[in-house]
Amino acid sequence: MKLVTYRHNGKTSIGKVEADRIIDLPRNDPALPDTMLALLQGGQDTMARARAVRGDYSVPLSEVQLLAPLPNPSKFLAIGMNYRKHVEEAARVGVQTPPTQVWFNKQVSCINGPFGDVHLPAVSDKLDYEVELCAVIGQRCRRVSREDAASVVAGYMVCNDVSVRDWQLATQTMTVGKSFDTCGPTGPWIVTPDELGDPHALRLRMWVNGELRQDDETGSMIHDIYAQIEHLSTAFTLEPGDLLATGTPSGVGVAMSPATYLRAGDVMRAEIDGIGAIENRVVAEPV
Structure with a gap:
């Protein structure tokens, strides 16, 4: 479905x-x-x-x-540095490779619809895009093994982990810079696993104003989705509707030479094969 x-x-x-x-x-x-x-x-x-x-x-x-398929989850979590080429490009700008899974919160108030406007913050000019596959948890679970993890997934959707880079890098948690209002577009729908097939065999891409910026396969994840669920559920209970953004590939604006950030009027299109696409225009934050 x-x-x-x-x-x-x-x-x-x-x-x-x-x-x-x-x-x-x-x-x-x-x-x-x-x-x-x-x-x-x-x-x-x-x-x-x-x-x-x-x-x-x-x-x-x-x-x-x-609208956002799930506007009110209890958790919106995202993993950083989870694609091999993204780790390589991050190293070029001084970000070290983490020894383990690195997770941060996106506050649920950032959730946006699949075609909603994204605000360019009045306090920053370093807005960036990140196409990601988002897993939706389907049942309350704790201590899930990697082998059983597929059974707790209700479905998948496209996510754009929009990031305010200077605010993100100002603290180790990254939470504030990942959670500005409107910076969590998701959708266009939740595709159930039986319809999608193997979530690790999908092409994901990001265009900005029609220019292809990111292009990779979900099979390039360092920690696959089931390992992510095993890791998180070792620490705390996952609830129905929890969102897990599973990492972004290379090609983000901050790693370009020179760094290329989003501007008002830019249009981001994030697409994942088997799911569909979301498209969001950047607009100046209302004051």
Whole structure:
């Protein structure tokens, strides 16, 4: 399934995409919840019920506004330095290779829709892009082995880990520079694992104003998704709807020579094969 949160005629709901239409889940089956988080929290039985919904009520995809599929997760975590070529380019600008997985928080207030504007902060001119595959946790879990990790994933979506580089590098945690409002575009939908196939065999790309900046395969991760889940769940419980941004490949603006940051009017397009694309315009932050 491709699961979406969408707005149509002023009403927000959830649905599944089939061809060029969205089949509304709660309207076709009132026993289903009307938010994505509640759908995931319902577990496998609720997801099976969603799969069985027929298209008695649907709307054209072209007539809706797609929103962030999961606007209110309890956690939005991201791993840094997880693609081999990205580690190499980071070393060229003085960032050392970490000996283990390096995780940071993106505050959930940064979450943005797949086509929402991204603000160029009034306090910085060092805004940067990072295309990433985002894994969505589907069940409450702790101490998950790498071998069992696939079973706790509800699906995958495209993420742009937009970063305010000077604020990011000012502290070891990186959290503030990764969490400015609007700097977490996700979407356009959650693709369930049965439809996507192997998440480590996907091409991911980022364009800025039509220029290809990033282009790699998810198989180039240093720590694959299942190792990431094993690592995190050793420390704390993962909850349904938690978001894991799984790393970005080489080609980010800060590593270009000279460093090339985003400006108002720039358009970022992040695309992952098997999922789709999100596109976000940079605009000056309202003051």
